[in-house]
Amino acid sequence: MDFESLSCEKTDVPAPFCGLRILLVDNDTTSLLNLASALEEHSFKVTTIEKATVALSILRERIDQFDLVMVDVNMPDMECFEFINCTQLIKDIPIILMSSNVKREMVEQAVAQGVCFFFMKPISAKKLKNIWQHVYRHQKKVSQKLEKNKANNQVEVMDNTSFANKKMQDTKGKIIVNSAEGSKGKRKRITDEETQVKNGDSEKEDRSLVSEKTMEKRRRLHWTPDLEKKFKKAVRKLGQKGMFIKT
Numbered sequence: 001m002d003f004e005s006l007s008c009e010k011t012d013v014p015a016p017f018c019g020l021r022i023l024l025v026d027n028d029t030t031s032l033l034n035l036a037s038a039l040e041e042h043s044f045k046v047t048t049i050e051k052a053t054v055a056l057s058i059l060r061e062r063i064d065q066f067d068l069v070m071v072d073v074n075m076p077d078m079e080c081f082e083f084i085n086c087t088q089l090i091k092d093i094p095i096i097l098m099s100s101n102v103k104r105e106m107v108e109q110a111v112a113q114g115v116c117f118f119f120m121k122p123i124s125a126k127k128l129k130n131i132w133q134h135v136y137r138h139q140k141k142v143s144q145k146l147e148k149n150k151a152n153n154q155v156e157v158m159d160n161t162s163f164a165n166k167k168m169q170d171t172k173g174k175i176i177v178n179s180a181e182g183s184k185g186k187r188k189r190i191t192d193e194e195t196q197v198k199n200g201d202s203e204k205e206d207r208s209l210v211s212e213k214t215m216e217k218r219r220r221l222h223w224t225p226d227l228e229k230k231f232k233k234a235v236r237k238l239g240q241k242g243m244f245i246k247t
Contacts, residue, residue, distance in 0.1 A: 013042055017132035020044045025055040025071040025083075026098070031121065035070070035098075035128070042129045052078035059090050066093065068135050070119075073099040073106065084113055094138035096131070098123065 013020075022039060024046050026032040036046040047066070049055040052075040059066060069087055073080045084095060097110050100121040107118045116134045119127065 013044075013129065013132055017135065018043045020132055020135060021065060021067045022046045022131075023049065023055060023059060023066045023069045025049045025052055025069070025075070027051070027072065027075055027077075031072070035123065038123075038125055038128050039131070041125075042131075044131070051075070052083045056083070056086050056090065059087065063091055066091075068094050068096065068131070070096045070098060070131075073097055081109065081113060084110070084115060088114060092142065094135055096134060 020043075022044055024032060024036055024039070026035065026048075027050050029050065032048050032050065036048050039046050047058070049058065052071065055069075055071070059069070071080070071083060075083065078086075080097065087093065087095060094116045095114070096117045096119060097115055098119045098121055099106075102118060102120045110118055116138055
């Protein structure tokens, strides 16, 4: 069993948080050294800095080498909440504030700004041992946020896909309807033309039948003696009418 495992069992710190990397910022040298010594007793790895501006520079250069930032509120070179903003812009990392004079308004503002905890000095050994819990809660919160964003993105993709499919179906439906209407129009025009052709053919057939019947009647008329008598009689009547008119 290695040294790190032994020290973790000795301090009751969960194995994943053994060797927790802490950036400790305090302009009070005595307080800084005492805190660092107490944290190291619980297997935590501590980097001590006396200036806030230097701490930010180190955090930028070694962005993946810290799990937690602990900073005293009363830093002479930078206002506390400005330091918090700058730190959050560099990395989403849990921040713990410390002060020997804690005011309620300051605590509320710090929490609203995303600080995970506010310690009043002096800090007990038990609280320092359990400092890993704040890191755990922060990691859990970040994980839940990522899962929620992932779920929202999946829902958005599904909504967009459904909308696209529906749009395609609507477009296909319109094409089919238009095609059907166009086919109906074509069929109607063809039907009208066929009707006109049929009607024209019928009229031609009717005229042909009349002509044939007339010709047939003409063909059937034969000059007979009886017809000759009737013809002469009609001529005489016409002659008599003409004479009566003259007198």
